[in-house]
Amino acid sequence: MLELIETGFLSILNIETIVIVFIGVALGLVFGAIPGLTAVMAIAICLPITFGMTPINGLSLLMGLYIGGVSGGFIPSVLLNIPGTPSSIASTFDGYPMAQKGEAGRAFALTIVFSFLAGLLSLLVLIFISPVLASVAIQLSPFEYFAITVFALTMITSLSDGSMLKGLIAGMLGISLATVGFAPIDSYPRFTFGLPELEAGFNVLPVLIGLFAITEILKTSSDRKQIETKNIQTAYRLKDLGLSFSYFFKQKWNWLRSTIIGVTVGILPGLGGSAANIISYVTAKNQSKHPETFGKGEPAGVVAAESSNNAAIGGALVPLLSIGIPGDGVTALLVGGLMLHGLNPGPLLFEQNGEVMYGIFAALLLANAFMALLLIIGMRFFIRVLHVPRHVLLPIIVVLCVIGAFGVNNRLFDALVLVLCGVIGYIFAKLKFPVMPIVLGFILGPILETNLRRGLMHSNGDFLPFVTSPIAAAFLLLAAGSFLMAIRKNRKRSATI
């Protein structure tokens, strides 16, 4: 095993490949940092460029883009309260308050350190035990996926900011939004009002970027005081922050838990980095001894959110690189990348192309290191964004968001969805409705429905297997428990008021 990894490193440790990985990570960070542009887009754009490269170089570039694209998303989350990608939504919750307290540098330091460590651990998991994990993952049937999704949906209760009723309404709105378009399984058109544009439904990216970025921009621009540049004093360089080792060491269990959640959620198809990000944030908050500090600049919140999305990279690559099967949008594109170079994804990938495969592992490890390095060097420049006047910065972001939304599917319709979701988000904020449950409902609703209906096809319409499968039953019990707990907490709170 170690010999093979050594061979892998030997195949990428030449100037050309190192430079390619470096460029990939740098470009990925840019795509990640710009709201609306994502890792998927970076890979889709660069895929044709890899045509002319050797397999190792081409795939190294794509891996660099992937790691960079996921990692860069936290930058605007912390600085502007606008997530750069859907997988850094939860990073805004505590990252932005930290920056407002003048602790942007600390938020960056935490993110860089724990993203790097989480990425590293998840890649080691990928390299050493992925065949075992993949063989467990393929045993899961729609019954288990349904139960896991129900459990994840109960997270809405923890994201409701006080009013359970408002949270549930928002969650249902999210689920309803996701039902627009052709239904799963039988392609029955729902809520299309005869408009062909609606047949494909709403895409995740414009909805999420609209709800967060556009809403935030509307909020800021409607408040005159916010527009004026605040003079937040903050340190720019890692060494000026005066952080001690124990500041980081305190987060070790939080980091480990978030990384495990990230890897697990990454392996399960359909959920992806955005769900990992939110789920591990909520878990960290629920497990914390002082949950009330979350949302007000709690370092643990930043660590949980940012460890999990990087850990999800290794997770998502588990099924791809062990049994040759893609689990999400990015890995489906990577399959295209493999095939372009004559590598047919499948169980014989390692036997037939061992050198390239271990080269990919080595490239991933190298990209992870470059990611940390680039961010450490870059943070002193990024943080200065805080001093750019808002009336200059925000219009530029609006334009980039619209370009990003259009780029998802090359349809102007998605740009319209983006703006409409921004307006909905703004109205919600004014009415003090929480936005997170919309997001969770929107992401999880279709997974829930699809697996429910697939499960019913399996069981010929019988609901019993949903509760007799041990794993499914365990998750449903967990979901019920989590829901009851939330109700109790809610009662207690209203009793004290």
Place this chain on the structure above:
Amino acid sequence: MKTHMLCPVLLASALLFSGCTTIGFHAPTSGSEKKLPSASQIDAYPNRPIEIIVPTGAGGDTDLGARLLGRYLGEEMDTSFIVTNIAGAGGSMGSREVLEADPDGYKVLFFHNNLLINKLYGLSTFNHNDFKIAGIALMDHGDTFIVHGDAPYQTANELAQAAIEQPGELSFATEVGGYTHLQMMAFEEATGADLKPIDVGGASDKLVALLGNQVDIVPIAYGVTADYIENGDFASVGVLSSEQHALYDNTPTFLEQGIDIEFEKFFFFAFPQETPDAIVARFSEALKEVVENNEAYREQAESYYTIPTYIAPEEATRYMDDVSHSYERLIERLETQMD
């Protein structure tokens, strides 16, 4: 203008802009509203990049086929090709984009059998007859049914027998109303087998479901699963094409095994209907040259388990008419059976 008003104003104009174009977009466009190219523009064709619309996501067989062809067609026609993915609604989103495009030859659709099937199932209101076909470029003769490597049935006949003996028991991974669903129904009709359709998702999800023993039969392209057949995880009971082919390890066809079903996946280029014949002809000639004579292209296409096959526009249209009729008859027969 006050600076704090800038963002809302910008947003409002973005909204208006996208709103107007979106509404203009789905309004019925008849030929007269479209901008026809002038004679000099036709002569100069192509003098700017041509956009290939792929109505599926990036990374799949349609996408890879389009990108590869685009690269070599670009060399042949001395222009560049850009591939744009417009996924959604089973391919109807992207197809509609070309249907309603200006007929100037700079936007072309690359798609497969699903264009015909979507109309037959009422998922879209148009099919190949609403376009001007520029030819078939590529065939996949490797549509196959695979089963677990240690399943008690390893040939098409054994599979049919097993399915007849235990009606409604063997599960078949498919999308209801999709291409593979037609294959399943044709198999049932030809053999009298009774299978249980189960939706598990796309091609890769089907492989996972078969690996995890959640389904019994998976219809899939041979190329996607060749590795699994080689290592014994899965076995192919036969291919659905008209004859065996070395590219698919000479797997016997269903026809050879006495089961009269035949499916071939074809990939074609199509322009908006009003496109001038001269433009379509120029494109078709270049396509013929690349597909039939460009060895570098042919070799690469075969490495994706697809067979470069050029069929000229009129013949391709007739071929697609025939295929569409055979699908239609199949669906009709099954509907009357159900009644």
